[in-house]
Amino acid sequence: MHVFVTGASGWIGSATVDELLAAGHKVTGLARSDTSAASLDAKGAQVRRGDLDDLDSIREGAATADAVIHLANKHDFDNPAVSDRAERAAVRAIGDVLTGSGRPFLLASGVAGAAQGRVMTEDDRSPFHGPESLRGGSENLALEYVDCGVHTVSLRFAPTVHGDGDHGFIAALVAIAREKGVAGYVGDGANHWPAVHRSDAARVTRLGLEKAPAGTLLHVVSEEGVPTREIAEAIGRGLGVPVASIAPQDAEKHFGWIGRFFASDILVSSARTQELLGWAPSGPSLLQDLDAGSYFRA
Incomplete structure (x- = not known):
C-alpha cells in the first residue's frame, strides 16, 4: 500500500x-x-x-x-x-x-x-x-x-512509549528528578502507568x-500498568538520587504539568489487540529500559 x-x-x-x-x-x-x-x-x-x-x-x-x-x-x-x-x-x-x-x-x-x-x-x-x-x-x-x-x-x-531517545513523559520525569534532586511518586505510588x-x-x-x-x-x-513508585525507584537508581513520596496536593507544584498525569491510576489490557493482530510484545519493559541507562545520559 x-x-x-x-x-x-x-x-x-x-x-x-x-x-x-x-x-x-x-x-x-x-x-x-x-x-x-x-x-x-x-x-x-x-x-x-x-x-x-x-x-x-x-x-x-x-x-x-x-x-x-x-x-x-x-x-x-x-x-x-x-x-x-x-x-x-x-x-x-x-x-x-x-x-x-x-x-x-x-x-x-x-x-x-x-x-x-x-x-x-x-x-x-x-x-x-x-x-x-x-x-x-x-x-x-x-x-x-x-x-x-x-x-x-x-x-x-x-x-x-519508551526507548532509547525518548523525549516524552519518562524523560520529563527524569529531568524533574535531576532538577529537584529527588525521584518522586505521588502518594503511596501504587497507582499505575501503562507502557x-x-x-x-x-x-x-x-x-x-x-x-x-x-x-x-x-x-x-x-504493560497493563507499572506502579509509579517502581518507576520513581528506577529513576532514583539511574540518577543516584533519593526516592520520596509527594503528597497528592503538591503533585502539580512538584512535577509541573505532568503531575496530574503521573498521579492518575490507569490500567489497560491489550489482550484482545494481541489476539486480533497475532502480536506478542517483544521489546524491553519500561523498568528494563530505565535500568539500561539511556534516560540518564547527560
Whole structure:
C-alpha cells in the first residue's frame, strides 16, 4: 500500500515509517522542516511538506494515498486547547477526503479517561466528544466516518512509549528528578502507568493497517500498568538520587504539568489487540529500559 503518514518524523512516526518500509509498503511522510524532510528522504520515503495546520497539504496527502496513518500532534501542554482544535480539524480533513473510499484511516489516540477503578479494555468507548474535549474528541469523530465508508481504526497508545531517545513523559520525569534532586511518586505510588516499547508500538500500527477491521479500537500497550513508585525507584537508581513520596496536593507544584498525569491510576489490557493482530510484545519493559541507562545520559 501507499501510506500517507502525518507525524512521520516524530518519536512513534519515525519508527512506524521504518516498520512500513521494511514490510514493503510505500510511504509518504508529512514533514514540516528541512531536517525532517531529509530524514524521510534518506529512508526512501517520499516527502510532503506541511504541518498540522496545513490542512490543504494534509488533504492532498490523504487523497493520493491508499491509506492514512495520522500520528501528528502539537503536544502543547501549556495551552492544550490549541492542540485539541488542530487535532480535530486534521481528523475532519482526512475523514472528509476518505469518505466513501473504504480506505484505511488509522489515528493516534490515548487511554485516559475511558475507565475508572478497573482495567480498561477495547470495549470501552472514549468519553470525549466535541471540540472542547480532550484531543478535540478526535477518536469519536474519526469513528463516525465508519458509517461514511471510511475504514477507521483507533490506535490507543500507552501514555509512555519508551526507548532509547525518548523525549516524552519518562524523560520529563527524569529531568524533574535531576532538577529537584529527588525521584518522586505521588502518594503511596501504587497507582499505575501503562507502557509500550517504541518498536512494539510501530509493529502494532503496521499490523493494525494490514489486519484490523473498520471501527476497531487497538490498545498499543504491552504493560497493563507499572506502579509509579517502581518507576520513581528506577529513576532514583539511574540518577543516584533519593526516592520520596509527594503528597497528592503538591503533585502539580512538584512535577509541573505532568503531575496530574503521573498521579492518575490507569490500567489497560491489550489482550484482545494481541489476539486480533497475532502480536506478542517483544521489546524491553519500561523498568528494563530505565535500568539500561539511556534516560540518564547527560
